[in-house]
Amino acid sequence: xxxxxxxxxxxxxxxxxxxxxxxxxxxxxxKGTEVKSIRGGKISLSDSYAEFKKGELFLVNCHxxxxxxxxxxxxxxxxxxxxxxxxxxxKRLLGKVAERGYTLIPLKVYLKRGLFKVExxxxxxxxxxxxxxxxxxxxxxxxxxxxxxxxx
Numbered sequence: 001x002x003x004x005x006x007x008x009x010x011x012x013x014x015x016x017x018x019x020x021x022x023x024x025x026x027x028x029x030x031k032g033t034e035v036k037s038i039r040g041g042k043i044s045l046s047d048s049y050a051e052f053k054k055g056e057l058f059l060v061n062c063h064x065x066x067x068x069x070x071x072x073x074x075x076x077x078x079x080x081x082x083x084x085x086x087x088x089x090x091k092r093l094l095g096k097v098a099e100r101g102y103t104l105i106p107l108k109v110y111l112k113r114g115l116f117k118v119e120x121x122x123x124x125x126x127x128x129x130x131x132x133x134x135x136x137x138x139x140x141x142x143x144x145x146x147x148x149x150x151x152x
Contacts, residue, residue, distance in 0.1 A: 006111040008038055011045040014105045016131065018123035023107065024093065026050075026118050027084035028059065031075045033067040038116060040067075043109060050083060050104035050120055052094055057083040059106060059118060083118060096122055 014020070030038070037043065042065035050059050058080040066074045085093075096102055107119045 004113055008041060008109045008111060008116075009043050009045055010108045011048075011106055013046060014107055014121060014123070016126075016134070018103075018105055018121070018125055020105075020107070020121040020123050021102070022122040024085065024089065024104075024120045024122070026057065026120055028109075028116050028118050029082040029084065030116060033070045033073065033075050034064050034081075035116070036067045036069075037064050038109065039111075042067075045106045045109065048106055050106065052090075052097065053080075055090070055094075057085060057090060057093070057104075059083055062106065083120075093122070101125065 044063040048059060048062040050057055052058075059082075060080050061078060062081065063077050064075065066077060093104065097104060101124050103123055103125070104120045105123045107121045109116060109118050111117075
């Protein structure tokens with residue numbers, strides 16, 4: 001990681017469930033209580049995705065827990081949040097997502113120079129046999145490493 005970036009949360013299941021073709025960085029529009037909750041690590045990216053509505057990009061199904069010290073003006077945990085990107089990037093992404101089988105998955109949320117950013121991955125879903133192959137390969141590598149450690 002480069003300087004000035006603090007990763008808040010990673011979507012670890014995304015690389016297991018999807019082939020990531022390309023990554024993009026987007027800003028995110030947040031309320032004050034959401035910022036406080038994210039700084040406390042109370043965010044979950046599981047089952048979240050980005051979708052286009054009327055030419056704008058929104059992060060859907062991202063759970064940010066309500067800020068526990070807020071009194072009456074707390075946010076809704078699952079509300080759609082607008083993502084900020086340049087218009088040229090949005091048009092390019094809209095064309096790619098319109099292709100069959102592609103979706104935008106948030107890979108991580110991080111703090112960069114005081115601003116929250118979301119890393120989006122242009123993803124294509126994996127089939128069950130792809131996942132089984134990956135698990136099998138990982139297990140084989142783990143066994144090899146264990147055998148090498150046992151010899152020395």
